[in-house]
Amino acid sequence: MLHLLLHLLFFISITPPPSLASTTPQALLSPITKDSLTSLYTLSLNTSTSLISLLLDLSSPFSWLPCPPNPHPLLCNSSFCSTANSFPPPHCPHFPKPHNHPCICTVSPANPLTGECPFAPFFHPIILTNISLFTITNVHKPTTHSLTFPNFLSVCSPKDITGVAGLARSPTSLSSQFSSSLSIKNQFALCLPSSSIASGIAFFGAEPFHLLPPRSPELTTMLSYTPLLQHPMNPKDYYVDLHAIAVNGVTVQFLKRVLEFDPLGHGGVKLSTTKPYTTMRSHIYRQFIRAFAKATKSIRRARKVAPFELCFNVTALGVSRVGFGVPKIDLMLAGGKNWTVFGANSVKKVGRETACLAFIDGGPKAEQAVVIGGFQMEDNFLLFDLDKKRLGFSSSLLFSAISCGNFNFTSV
Ligand SMILES: *[C@@H]1O[C@H](CO)[C@@H](O)[C@H](O)[C@H]1NC(C)=O
Ligand SMILES: *[C@@H]1O[C@H](CO)[C@@H](O)[C@H](O)[C@H]1NC(C)=O
Ligand SMILES: *[C@@H]1O[C@H](CO)[C@@H](O)[C@H](O)[C@H]1NC(C)=O
Ligand SMILES: *[C@@H]1O[C@H](CO)[C@@H](O)[C@H](O)[C@H]1NC(C)=O
Ligand SMILES: *[C@@H]1O[C@H](CO)[C@@H](O)[C@H](O)[C@H]1NC(C)=O
Ligand SMILES: *[C@@H]1O[C@H](CO)[C@@H](O)[C@H](O)[C@H]1NC(C)=O
Numbered sequence: 001m002l003h004l005l006l007h008l009l010f011f012i013s014i015t016p017p018p019s020l021a022s023t024t025p026q027a028l029l030s031p032i033t034k035d036s037l038t039s040l041y042t043l044s045l046n047t048s049t050s051l052i053s054l055l056l057d058l059s060s061p062f063s064w065l066p067c068p069p070n071p072h073p074l075l076c077n078s079s080f081c082s083t084a085n086s087f088p089p090p091h092c093p094h095f096p097k098p099h100n101h102p103c104i105c106t107v108s109p110a111n112p113l114t115g116e117c118p119f120a121p122f123f124h125p126i127i128l129t130n131i132s133l134f135t136i137t138n139v140h141k142p143t144t145h146s147l148t149f150p151n152f153l154s155v156c157s158p159k160d161i162t163g164v165a166g167l168a169r170s171p172t173s174l175s176s177q178f179s180s181s182l183s184i185k186n187q188f189a190l191c192l193p194s195s196s197i198a199s200g201i202a203f204f205g206a207e208p209f210h211l212l213p214p215r216s217p218e219l220t221t222m223l224s225y226t227p228l229l230q231h232p233m234n235p236k237d238y239y240v241d242l243h244a245i246a247v248n249g250v251t252v253q254f255l256k257r258v259l260e261f262d263p264l265g266h267g268g269v270k271l272s273t274t275k276p277y278t279t280m281r282s283h284i285y286r287q288f289i290r291a292f293a294k295a296t297k298s299i300r301r302a303r304k305v306a307p308f309e310l311c312f313n314v315t316a317l318g319v320s321r322v323g324f325g326v327p328k329i330d331l332m333l334a335g336g337k338n339w340t341v342f343g344a345n346s347v348k349k350v351g352r353e354t355a356c357l358a359f360i361d362g363g364p365k366a367e368q369a370v371v372i373g374g375f376q377m378e379d380n381f382l383l384f385d386l387d388k389k390r391l392g393f394s395s396s397l398l399f400s401a402i403s404c405g406n407f408n409f410t411s412v
Contacts, residue, residue, distance in 0.1 A: 025135035025147060027205030028178055031409050032056060034378075036196040039276035040113075041374060043165040043202055046132040046146070052163050056190075056202075056273045057112045060166035061087040061236050063174055064109075064157035065129055071156055074126040076103035080153055084126055084172050090234050092117035107155060112164050113274060124155045133204075134409070144409070152177060165202075167273075168236035169228075169386060176386070178204045186386040189219070191397075191404035192273070194344065194378040198405025209381075211397075212406040219381045222400065223392035224337035228384070233265040238384065240391055241334035242269040242370060245284075247291040248327035254287045258369040267369045271382075271391075275373035277307075277348075279362035284369060292357055295327040308356035312347065317355060322398045323347065324355055331372075340395045345376045379403050 030043050033053065042053035047065060054063060062084055074081055088094060089110035106123035110116060131152045134144040153172065157163055166173050167188065171180070179186035184205035191211070193200035203209050209219040229239040242259050245252045258267045258281060280288060289310055300316035318325030323344025331339040348358040358375050362368075381404075383392030397403060 025182065025205065026184060027203050027207075027209075028133040028135050028147065028149075028182075028184075029144065029204070029407075030133050030202045031199035031407075032190070032192060032202055032404075033199050034193050034196045039374060041192055041200070041273055048130050054163035054165035055112060056167065057164050058167050058271055058273050059237050060109070060112045060164050060173075061168045061170035062107070062109070062126075062172040063152075063154040063166040064112075064124075064164040065127070065131075065152075065154040066163060067127070067156035067158075068129065071125065072128040073156075074105040074128060074153060076105050078105065080172065081105035081126065083170070084153075087168075087170055087172075087236055089115075089117060091115075109155060124157070126153055127156045128153060149178065149181070151181075167384070169230075169238065170236045175204050175384070179386075187384060189381060189383045189392075190273070190377065191219075191381050191407075192374060192378045193404045195405070198403070199407070199409060200378075200404035201407045201409075211402055211404070212408075216402050216406070217400070219394065220383065220392065222381060222394040222397070223383055224335070224339075224394075225385075225390045225392050226333040226335045226337060226339075228389050228391050229268070230389075231265060231268060231270075232261060238271045238391070239268045240271065240372075242331055243334060244332040245288060246330040246332060246338075247288070248295040249330075250291065250295070251332075252284075252287050252291045254284045258284070266367055269370040269372065270368050271372045271377075273374050273377070275371050276375055277358045277360045277373045278376045279360045279366065279368075279371045279373060281362055281366040281369050282364040285359065285361045288359065289357070292327070292329075299326075302351075302354040305350045305354055305356055307360055308348075308350070308358060309361075311350070311354050311356040314349065314353045314355050317343075317347070319343075321401070322396045324349075337393075338395075339380075339393050341376055342396050342398075344396055344398055345378060345380070348375060 033042050041056040043056050044053050084107050105126045108118045128151045130148055130150045132146045132148045135147040137143045175188040189203040191200045207220045226240055229241055231237055231239055261268045300313040302311045302313045304311045322342035324347045326343045326347050329341040347355045349355045379397050381394040
């Protein structure tokens with residue numbers, strides 16, 4: 001492939017054309033779809049040839065797009081190239097780069113879903129493409145229009161990966177590229193949908209953020225904030241400072257030290273959209289399940305359904321605006337604020353009469369103490385503010401009778 005690229009190579013400037021500046025938007029937006037089979041989320045955007053779905057990945061420092069027939073590769077001497085290579089997958093061997101002239105920029109990323117290292121030789125060129133997203137032209141009436149973002153830098157993806165929307169904390173991420181090229185605020189917000197029927201939404205740039213305008217409140221007014229921590233060895237991931245977990249107002253007892261990083265960088269609490277459910281290291285998980293079982297001891301159980309182990313008979317569960325009527329879970333975060341998890345984000349219906357506590361045992365040696373997964377983020381509004389290094393979280397929007405599916409993408 002590199003050989004082919006060399007023949008196609010020509011030199012390109014990577015600054016956006018001046019015409020874009022006059023129409024600079026405040027924010028870009030994109031629909032988020034849930035795949036009901038895999039419980040993964042995809043973000044959609046248009047390339048010059050087609051509408052594509054990209055796996056939403058908070059840990060990927062760059063995006064992957066399908067390799068076009070005539071790719072425009074980036075040269076090694078660009079500053080983006082060295083930045084893109086400053087995020088080697090943490091546990092992967094370092095391969096020597098092939099020498100080409102002129103030198104085409106390549107990266108060796110790990111598989112975003114499995115974390116598996118690429119096999120040598122496995123160098124993906126960085127390419128420039130034009131992509132289109134929506135931008136809001138009138139926040140009070142849901143009027144959006146398509147905006148073409150030129151010279152977007154992404155990894156040329158292999159055939160078995162359609163694409164990845166890289167949202168990690170890195171200058172090469174989707175959000176950072178929009179921010180630096182369009183001079184918009186370096187922040188993005190996710191509102192993950194809870195079903196595959198209606199799309200959720202990702203915003204890039206500055207508020208105001210509205211769903212269901214004009215009745216709904218501006219979404220940032222519903223947020224509490226907690227610092228985003230930087231992992232000493234893997235600074236691109238989003239970690240939060242979780243102090244404790246409470247079920248029904250009672251703190252779950254476990255050794256709190258693992259919520260912080262140990263000298264090897266293990267431990268801590270990170271956010272991941274590629275983990276369908278929140279995963280806890282075994283000793284935390286056991287205590288958590290025990291606490292939840294105790295708080296729900298009067299509710300009729302059902303036979304457990306893997307991968308879950310605490311399941312209820314649906315007919316014995318009440319239903320409220322925020323999902324099944326089960327005790328609330330408080331994730332007690334630094335800053336003194338709680339991310340409160342109600343039934344809609346804690347108990348998942350897995351059969352006609354069965355609903356289970358949707359948290360997973362990550363095993364005794366799980367790298368992080370807790371990984372907050374997609375199910376727990378659905379119908380919550382999450383703002384990743386990269387300038388202020390903080391996470392804004394709303395807890396369940398369902399309380400305010402809003403859901404992430406409330407943005408009308410058809411009114412373009
Ligand atoms: C990169 O190298 C090419 C030729 O190999 C040269 O034309 C170009 O000006 C260089 N760009 C930078 C930013 O140094
Ligand atoms: C992006 O679009 C412009 C205008 O249509 C075109 O000139 C340019 O070659 C495109 N760039 C890429 C990388 O496809
Ligand atoms: C993507 O392309 C489709 C079909 O051409 C169009 O309806 C849609 O508005 C486009 N979306 C964006 C974000 O440009
Ligand atoms: C957070 O949750 C804990 C346990 O439920 C509770 O005791 C505490 O008052 C809550 N804090 C806030 C600020 O709501
Ligand atoms: C749920 O409870 C009802 C009524 O007691 C019972 O008929 C049904 O078999 C139970 N279902 C499951 C999945 O346990
Ligand atoms: C979305 O907007 C379109 C066009 O304005 C309108 O026809 C449609 O009814 C709206 N859908 C919802 C669910 O409001």
